[in-house]
Amino acid sequence: MGQAFRFDPVDLPPEAAGLRADVRAFLREQLGEYPAGRRAHSWSGFSPEFSQAMGRRGWIAMIWPKRYGGHERSALERYVMLEEMLAAGAPVGAHWVADRQSGPLLLRFGTEEQKAFFLPKIAAGDCYFCIGMSEPDSGSDLAAARTRAVRVEGGWRVNGTKIWTSNAHHAHYMILLARTGEAGDDRHGGLSQFIVDLKTPGLQIRPILDLAGEHHFNEVVFEDVFVPETRLVGTEGGGWQQVTSELAFERSGPERILSAFAVLVELVRAAGPAPDQRVAVALGRLTAHIATLRRMSLSVAGMLQAGILPDKEAAVVKDLGTLFEQEVPEIARSLIACEPELGSDEAFVAALSRTMLYAPSFSIRGGTREILRGIIARGLGLR
Numbered sequence: 001m002g003q004a005f006r007f008d009p010v011d012l013p014p015e016a017a018g019l020r021a022d023v024r025a026f027l028r029e030q031l032g033e034y035p036a037g038r039r040a041h042s043w044s045g046f047s048p049e050f051s052q053a054m055g056r057r058g059w060i061a062m063i064w065p066k067r068y069g070g071h072e073r074s075a076l077e078r079y080v081m082l083e084e085m086l087a088a089g090a091p092v093g094a095h096w097v098a099d100r101q102s103g104p105l106l107l108r109f110g111t112e113e114q115k116a117f118f119l120p121k122i123a124a125g126d127c128y129f130c131i132g133m134s135e136p137d138s139g140s141d142l143a144a145a146r147t148r149a150v151r152v153e154g155g156w157r158v159n160g161t162k163i164w165t166s167n168a169h170h171a172h173y174m175i176l177l178a179r180t181g182e183a184g185d186d187r188h189g190g191l192s193q194f195i196v197d198l199k200t201p202g203l204q205i206r207p208i209l210d211l212a213g214e215h216h217f218n219e220v221v222f223e224d225v226f227v228p229e230t231r232l233v234g235t236e237g238g239g240w241q242q243v244t245s246e247l248a249f250e251r252s253g254p255e256r257i258l259s260a261f262a263v264l265v266e267l268v269r270a271a272g273p274a275p276d277q278r279v280a281v282a283l284g285r286l287t288a289h290i291a292t293l294r295r296m297s298l299s300v301a302g303m304l305q306a307g308i309l310p311d312k313e314a315a316v317v318k319d320l321g322t323l324f325e326q327e328v329p330e331i332a333r334s335l336i337a338c339e340p341e342l343g344s345d346e347a348f349v350a351a352l353s354r355t356m357l358y359a360p361s362f363s364i365r366g367g368t369r370e371i372l373r374g375i376i377a378r379g380l381g382l383r
Helices: 015-031 048-057 075-087 093-109 112-123 239-251 261-271 277-305 311-335 347-362 369-379
Strands: 129-132 148-152 155-162 173-179 191-197 203-209 215-228
Touching (some): 048 093, 075 261, 075 277, 093 129, 148 173, 155 191, 173 239, 191 215, 191 239, 261 277, 261 347, 311 347, 311 369
Parallel strands (some): 129 173
Antiparallel strands (some): 148 155, 155 215, 173 191, 203 215
16 A cells, blocks of 8 residues: 555744735735736736845745755745735746756756856746746646756757747746656666757747737747757756646745635635625635645645655645635635626626636646646555
C-alpha cells in the first residue's frame, strides 16, 4: 500500500501578524479603489510596475539566500504575503512564475553562474519567466514531450512546439522541458531542462486568445533555436525529477484556492448583513470549504519549509482547490440573479463575469484533474 498523506497542523510564526499588516497597508496604497473586475484577474494580472514595487519591499524571493538577492524569511511568511496579495486581486503576474517556480528550480539545480545572474534580477522584479512544458497533442502528459534538443558545438539545437505558455510574450526567459535522449522503459527518462532567452533567433511566439478575447496564452515554436551549454539546468536526462519538484511549488500554494476569491467577497457583499436561509447556508458551506483547504495548503507550505517534497499532498490540494474554485461562480450565480457582463459597473457582476470565463481553465493549468488523480492514486498504492 502507498504511504498515507500528511497534512500536519501548522502554526504561523509570530512575525506573520506584522507582515500581514504591512502588506495590507501596501495594497491600500498601491491599489486604491481597484475595480472588482480587475481583482478577478487574480494572479494573472500583469504589471511590471507593481512587481518592481514588491521587489523594493522585499516580497519577491522572500525565502531565498541573501547572496542571491533574497531575504531569508520563512516559507510561512511568504505564504501570508501571498494570501494577502491574492485576496486583494493584486496584479502579481509579471514575477509570478519566476518567484514561485523558476527561481526555486535554479536554487536547487542551477549552476553558480545561473544563480548569480538570474536570481537577483528576479528578486528585484525585473526578470520574468514562463514555463515551456505542455505540447500539442500531449497536454499535461509531460512524459510525452516531443520537443527535442540535440547536442551541437557549444550547446544544443532545439526544435518543437510548446503550447498554453502563459505570458511568453511578456517574459524574458523560458524554462524549457525538452527531450535529449530516449525515454526508456519508465517513459520519464531522456528529458532535460534549459533556460531559453525568448529573443533567440528561430523562436516564434504566437498568441492564443481566450474566451474573453484576451491574450495571455501562447504557442511557442522552436526552429533550430540555439541554447548555450551553460543554460542546461541540472543534469542532462534529469528533467523529470527536476520538473516534478517544480510542480510541487506550482500546485500547493494559496493561488489554488483563491482564484475565485473576488467572487466570494462580492457575493458576501451582495447578500448583505441579513441573507435569507438559502444564501446563508451556501455562504457557510463555501467558508467552511475554503477554511479547510487553507489549512491543507498551509500544511504543504510547512513541509516545504522543512525541506520535504510534498508532491502527493500538493496534488490533493490542487485537485480539491480547483473543484472549489470552479464551484464558487456557479453557486454565486444560482444565488444572485444577474446577467454576466464583462465591464459591468456592478462589482458582483464584473467579478462573476470574468471568473466564469476563466473557471474552465482552473482544472487544466498546473496539471489536469486526470493527471493529479493519477498521482494521488499512486500515492495510495492503487496503481
